Amino acid sequence: MSDRGSRIPGPRLIPRRLKLADPGRWPIGFALGVVLLAGFGLLALAPIVFDLPAPDEMDLLARLTGPSAAHPFGTDHLGRDVLARLIGAVPVSLGAALAAMAAILAISLPWGVVAGLAGGRVDAVMMRLADIIMAFPMLVLALAVIGFMGASLEASILGVAAAWWPSNARLVRALVLSASHRDFVRAAHLAGASRIRVVLRHVLPQVLPSLAVIISLETASVLLALSSLSFLGIGAQPPTPEWGAMLNEARPFFAQAPHMLIVPGLAVTLAVLAFNLVGEGMRSLLDKREPYRW
Amino acid sequence: MGIVPEPEDIAALRAEFGLDKALLQRYADWLWRALHFEFGTSVATGRPVMAEIALHLPATLALAASALIGAIAISLTLGSLAAVAGRYTGAGLRGLTILLVSVPSFWLALLLIYIFVLRLGWARLVGDGSLTDLVLPAITLSLAAGAALGRMVYERIRAEMSEDHVRLAIAKGLGPLQILTGHIAPRIAGPLATAWANAFGGLLGGAVIVESIFGWPGLGQLILQAIAQRDFPVIQAYLVLMGLIFFATSLAADLAVILSDPQLRRRLGDE
Amino acid sequence: MLTARGLSKRFHGRDVLRGIDLTIAPGEVVGLIGHSGAGKSTLARCLVGLERAEAGEITLAGEKVVPGKGNTRQRIQYLWQDPTQSLSPFLTATGAIMETLAGFDIGPRAGRLARAASLLETLGLPRALHDRRPHSLSGGQCQRVALARALAAAPQVLILDEPLSSLDLATQVSTIGLLREVHADTGLAMLIVSHDLAPLRQLADRILVLDASRVVEDLAMVDLACKAKHPLARAYAATL
Numbered sequence: 001m002s003d004r005g006s007r008i009p010g011p012r013l014i015p016r017r018l019k020l021a022d023p024g025r026w027p028i029g030f031a032l033g034v035v036l037l038a039g040f041g042l043l044a045l046a047p048i049v050f051d052l053p054a055p056d057e058m059d060l061l062a063r064l065t066g067p068s069a070a071h072p073f074g075t076d077h078l079g080r081d082v083l084a085r086l087i088g089a090v091p092v093s094l095g096a097a098l099a100a101m102a103a104i105l106a107i108s109l110p111w112g113v114v115a116g117l118a119g120g121r122v123d124a125v126m127m128r129l130a131d132i133i134m135a136f137p138m139l140v141l142a143l144a145v146i147g148f149m150g151a152s153l154e155a156s157i158l159g160v161a162a163a164w165w166p167s168n169a170r171l172v173r174a175l176v177l178s179a180s181h182r183d184f185v186r187a188a189h190l191a192g193a194s195r196i197r198v199v200l201r202h203v204l205p206q207v208l209p210s211l212a213v214i215i216s217l218e219t220a221s222v223l224l225a226l227s228s229l230s231f232l233g234i235g236a237q238p239p240t241p242e243w244g245a246m247l248n249e250a251r252p253f254f255a256q257a258p259h260m261l262i263v264p265g266l267a268v269t270l271a272v273l274a275f276n277l278v279g280e281g282m283r284s285l286l287d288k289r290e291p292y293r294w
Numbered sequence: 295m296g297i298v299p300e301p302e303d304i305a306a307l308r309a310e311f312g313l314d315k316a317l318l319q320r321y322a323d324w325l326w327r328a329l330h331f332e333f334g335t336s337v338a339t340g341r342p343v344m345a346e347i348a349l350h351l352p353a354t355l356a357l358a359a360s361a362l363i364g365a366i367a368i369s370l371t372l373g374s375l376a377a378v379a380g381r382y383t384g385a386g387l388r389g390l391t392i393l394l395v396s397v398p399s400f401w402l403a404l405l406l407i408y409i410f411v412l413r414l415g416w417a418r419l420v421g422d423g424s425l426t427d428l429v430l431p432a433i434t435l436s437l438a439a440g441a442a443l444g445r446m447v448y449e450r451i452r453a454e455m456s457e458d459h460v461r462l463a464i465a466k467g468l469g470p471l472q473i474l475t476g477h478i479a480p481r482i483a484g485p486l487a488t489a490w491a492n493a494f495g496g497l498l499g500g501a502v503i504v505e506s507i508f509g510w511p512g513l514g515q516l517i518l519q520a521i522a523q524r525d526f527p528v529i530q531a532y533l534v535l536m537g538l539i540f541f542a543t544s545l546a547a548d549l550a551v552i553l554s555d556p557q558l559r560r561r562l563g564d565e
Numbered sequence: 566m567l568t569a570r571g572l573s574k575r576f577h578g579r580d581v582l583r584g585i586d587l588t589i590a591p592g593e594v595v596g597l598i599g600h601s602g603a604g605k606s607t608l609a610r611c612l613v614g615l616e617r618a619e620a621g622e623i624t625l626a627g628e629k630v631v632p633g634k635g636n637t638r639q640r641i642q643y644l645w646q647d648p649t650q651s652l653s654p655f656l657t658a659t660g661a662i663m664e665t666l667a668g669f670d671i672g673p674r675a676g677r678l679a680r681a682a683s684l685l686e687t688l689g690l691p692r693a694l695h696d697r698r699p700h701s702l703s704g705g706q707c708q709r710v711a712l713a714r715a716l717a718a719a720p721q722v723l724i725l726d727e728p729l730s731s732l733d734l735a736t737q738v739s740t741i742g743l744l745r746e747v748h749a750d751t752g753l754a755m756l757i758v759s760h761d762l763a764p765l766r767q768l769a770d771r772i773l774v775l776d777a778s779r780v781v782e783d784l785a786m787v788d789l790a791c792k793a794k795h796p797l798a799r800a801y802a803a804t805l
Contacts, residue, residue: 029389139499140536147521147529187651190613190633190643191661191714192668201664205655224398228503231400234521247401251507254404255412265401273396280392 030281036274044090053081055088055241064257074259076249082263088241089264094271096157096236097223101215103161104168104222111165112172117180117199127173130166138163139225146234153242156235160225164218171214172207179206209286216279220272227268243268324530333531338523343531346516351535354512357505358497360428361435365497366490368440373447377455378470388448394441399500403434403507431508435500439493446489450482484551491547495540566591566754567641567722572611572621581607582618583778589722592752596769596786598759598801603775605758606646609726612756613643626721639669642720646727648707652699658685658710659695665717681717688713689743705736709743716747722754729764741767762801774798 046052059079066074073082115126133141145159179185185202193201229235230244238245243264250260315323327333333343376387410416410430417430451474454460463473505514513532520528572585581604589595599605610616612623614633622629630637645651652661662681666672672680685695688709699707708728715723728744729737741764748755748768759765765772765786772789774782774797782798790802 029392135541136533136537137495137499137540139496139502140533140540143499143502143517143521144529144533147517147524148526150524151521183645183647183650184653186615187643187645187711188653188664190615190638192639192665192718194668197664197668201655202653220396224396227398228400231398232503232506232518234518244398244400247404251404254408258408261401261404261408265398265404268398268401269393269396272398273393276392276396 027281027284029277030285033274033277033279033281036270037278040090040094040271040274043087044094046087052087053084055085056080056239057084064253064260066257066259073263074257076246076257076260077253082246082260085241085246086243086263086267089243089246089267092153092236092240092242093223093227093244093268096153096226096242097219100157100160100164100222100226101219103157104165104218105215107161107165108168108172111169112174113176113199113203115169116173116176117195117203123173127170130169133163133166134170136163138167139228142225142229143234146229151234151237153230153236153240156226156229160222160229164222164225168214168218172211175207175210176203179203182206209282213279213283213286216275216282220275220279223268223275224272243271328530328534333534334527336520336525336528338520338525338528343527346528347513347531347535350511350513350516353510354498354501354505354514355539357428357431357435357501357510357512358494360432361439361497361501362490362494364432364436365440365443365493368436369443369447372441372444373451374474376444376448377451378474388445391441391445391448394437395445397438399434399438400503400507402437403431403504406430406434407507427508427510431504431510434508435497435504439497439500443486443489443493447482447486450485451478454478454481484555487547487551487554488544491543494543498536498540566593566626567612567756568624569612570622570624572608572618572623574607574611574616574618576607580778582611585621585775585780587756587773587780589754589756591721591754593771594748594755594757594769596757596759596762596765596772597775598762598765598772599775599797601760604778605760605775606726608775609643609724609756609758612724613641614638615643639718640721642715642718642723644711644715644723644725644728647731648711649699649704649731651711652707652714654699657696657698658690658702658713661710661714662717665714669718671717671719684713684717685710688716688747689739703736704732705739708732708736708740712743712747716751716753720753722756725755725757727758727760729759729761737764744768762804766805774801 057080059075061079062071062075063079064075064077065071065079068074071081071083073086076082076085111126111130115123118126136144141163142156142159145162146155149155149158180198180203182202185198188202189195189198226235227242227244230242231248233245233248236242236245238249246264247261247268250257250264254261331344335341336343336346339346372387372391376384376391379387407430411418418427455478460473460477463477468476501512502514502517504510505512506518516528517532519525520532567587567589569585569587572582572587573580574582585604585608587595587608597605597608607616611618612632614631614637623632624630625637625640630640632638632641656664659678659681662684663677666677666681667674671677682692682695686692690706690709690713694702694706699710702710725744729740732740744755744757745768747753755768757765757768769786771783771785773780774793774795776795776797781795782793784792784798789798790805793799793802
């Protein structure tokens, strides 16, 4: 959760990007991650195509039943179809993670870019402010924010965003700093490009590949945090279908109905895994150092 | 006090919680008292916040510390195995690492409970806070952190293996173990110590989840209750205290790095 | 045209420039020679504002200026040592020239594309290569694009930092020819930094010898062989 600094490769020159067309370079893990993500995308669309019971439709006569033809993943303690709830949770769980990630980027991108380009005192002040927030363990800070706002999915998104953005801003700053010291960036400024143009046309394109890696890995960690909070009962509130919240509801019954435990947990794991695999795959593409072998 | 509170009662309550003063003064008062670890009384229980926290803090620290030890052991094993392993074993170990990082600790905990408590009966769920009851929560908490740190150990070793001094060592005919312990370990110890200290912060936060599942009597229970009851003094004290502990760990790691690095030590000695 | 008085700079507690005086007359080509580490590149970088001198002043056409600021950025242009590193990998040859034309608002907007194409062609980059990015151009071709970009700004002084050192021998010869042509056509004042006297002999009117952060000799090129007094300048003259 906290060792991200070394995992992110520095900006690379563009010629390396040309090699991406070579399919042999794409690792299996990356392909698996993309397939998983696409699978979740299709799953979210499933209710439009197939006729599924509503996620909160109760059938009190069929409580805690195991997998059957009518209910492929069984039913929960209120007789709701676990598959329907699982699918209904895709937009909630993934949507929350993407919303949190968007909020994190909305703060950390401008913060990191301005600090990295301004340098000097502005940079120092901005980074000290980020350090103050980073002095708290991330999940602890998120808990505190939720504590002050009151438990809800929105509060948990804001709490996670508030706790996660500073480390993100640090990474962005480091990337921008090394990208803006390239000869061609300074050359473009001397040759007449305005500051805005230098940033948009010469600095950001360098940073984008590494940024994609960061975003993918961060989304994985944010998704994990948000579903943990929902599991603790201080994120998504029942009856909203959300994977972590589903597991929380399953806790009293999991000796009788283990299927309630397996399915949502697997969903969280696979979604987090997908983002991690995509991030790691892109990273290994960018990082071409070859170690010496014995 | 009746159902409808009398104005005097409200005034007394406001005075007790300091709500009758100006915002800035309230903040200054709070900061002054926070510096003395006085966070007032819990709104929910009426007992002093510090007393509540002192009751639960040792359990959380014990859990986080044992999880850290576990995570360090796991990370060193996974990381160095992945670095020296052949192509396919290495890829398998890295895959395992990514998988472990991706499994949510709350699900892992439930699975472990299902297997070890309900099926095998090797551990019990409702314990008395003794050391044997710590094993399962500590393992749960350490697996993901250990995997994440293991990935970092692997990265560091791999980066060092791209350096010329390692090529020289290979050329001299040294074995993998000698190179790992003699040439690579001293150079990566410092950054790893810092990473371990940072991981402690993650474990303190993660402890909340694990404690809530295993019923471990740590701060996690207290804070979840405080969030549900909107018990602000407890939340404040928890935030400040966790920040302090995290800060102290990082400081200790930084000092250890400086003291163990002969170059830095010499420079400090000169000044 | 361009004068510097008493330029001084320290870096990591070491003097890299000590009271440098330098004058470049309009249309004059001045060569700056010295060992590596003598401060040549730092001096060149101070003159375009890539680094800041701690003391001294710079005047351009009689008025005091701060290099890299205001319209001085346009009036003093710079050619980097490694053209492949100084051209953005994100822009085509035409794009690089257009960036300068638009950035300095040179000429009517509608004519800029044609202007960029003709400038690149004048400098010997065939039309077929105009839409290529630096990584699919050779070092010599990149050098031509970089030079075209510097000229597109319509500067009054051009500063070239080791313009030949990253090129192979054949390209060095053609680049020297190109620079002579450019000077003949534009009459631009130039300062050429080099560690090697041979190209300066073909290009420079006057030569400055830099040693241990000071200018130790300032002579017309033709006088170098007979009038040089400083041992380093004499050593260079002996290589002719």
